[in-house]
Amino acid sequence: MTPLLAFLFLHESIKPKQIIGLFIAAIGLAFIASNAGSITAVPLPALLLTLSAAFFWALSNIVLKFASNKAEALGEKIDMLGVVVWTSLVPPIPLYIFSFILDGPDVMLKTVTSLSAISIFSIFYLAFGATIFGYGTWSVLLGKYPASKIAPLSLMVPVTGLLSSQIILKEQLSTSQWTGGFIILLGLIFSTLDIKSLIKFNKV
Template structure:
């Protein structure tokens, strides 16, 4: 990779890692579903007038918007509103890396690798530790309903990945290539109304109107960051790198997202985890590494090293 592209990839990772802290800051004074709805309205305008509609059927755009927008972010935002720490949320959301291959195996019959199953089992152990040791005696308390809701978010994220994959395959069958940024922008039409409907079921209309009329600067910053920086800029750069380089070189960099998420939450929000929670987080990261890293590269390096040594000894 070129140095400029490496810098851009690392910058996107930092942006996405800080995303969880920004959500937490935005929820300080804004109901979760209203903040999620604002995020998509900002993502939608004015991008929809600039970015061309993807050449796929509307059903895929609608399904993608419902899963990633309504499913994933309603669960994540509300979980964080009722007590899920930004630091642990940044870790738990990454288990989509395990759920996506499993759903791909079930839905589109994609081959499931042994390392993906192993990584999923290891990550499950880490999640169990975090959930078990999040009692009132720990530094960071996690309500059970917040923890369970956060677990639902990566499932919807994984489901949206499958929908995007099917849509991409359909586009390729027609001789086209699916532009993921275009899909993200046009799918942003779907979430705002359902999210506002959920917001009205959780809050009174007066509360929502009063919140919008008295938005704090930090809430406005949060909504702008989530819409323009994390979504449009982040996905735009990331998808460009995915097209430019082999996925195997780019995808593992996303493993740094939880690291930046933990550090940002620690610095900005002063979130502190118990020793057992840190152990759980570490175990999940090990599972992520096992699932995403191509260990075949290391085998090739070792084999090459042995050949060189043998040639020198001869």
């Protein structure tokens, strides 16, 4: 979604191969979502929430890139890591409210007082691995390069998620999930690989 929004709001150019690559990757995502060969295998509310999350992530990329472009035009530079740190203060508020409404205070208190070693490790991983390192690196790249060039790399998220679930959690992946991951990789390669330069390099 980010390349399309970047084209609409930031007037970044989008090449036909990028559109084709994203379309191929979308087919791969459909395979992963289907899980058993049918899109109904994923509950509709879950699918809609996932698509909404993807849209708002794309929108946040555009806002961040717009701010970076404005700062660059003024001869300044945004501290992308600082942006990630400060914006991380926002999500806990609505999440806390939703947890209070859906789970109740008793469940929340029990969760906090009975943290396991895995839970603590997960918290540190999300805080430092995923947020500081992951989103920090992503934001720095987004500030340096066009959003339409960086955004397709996010297609690796479901692929790495599936592989991690198999390696760490010993989950068994279905044929449709393997197929979807392979199709996503094909779409990513097609949209990012400079075929003309590769042909010239081979001729040399």
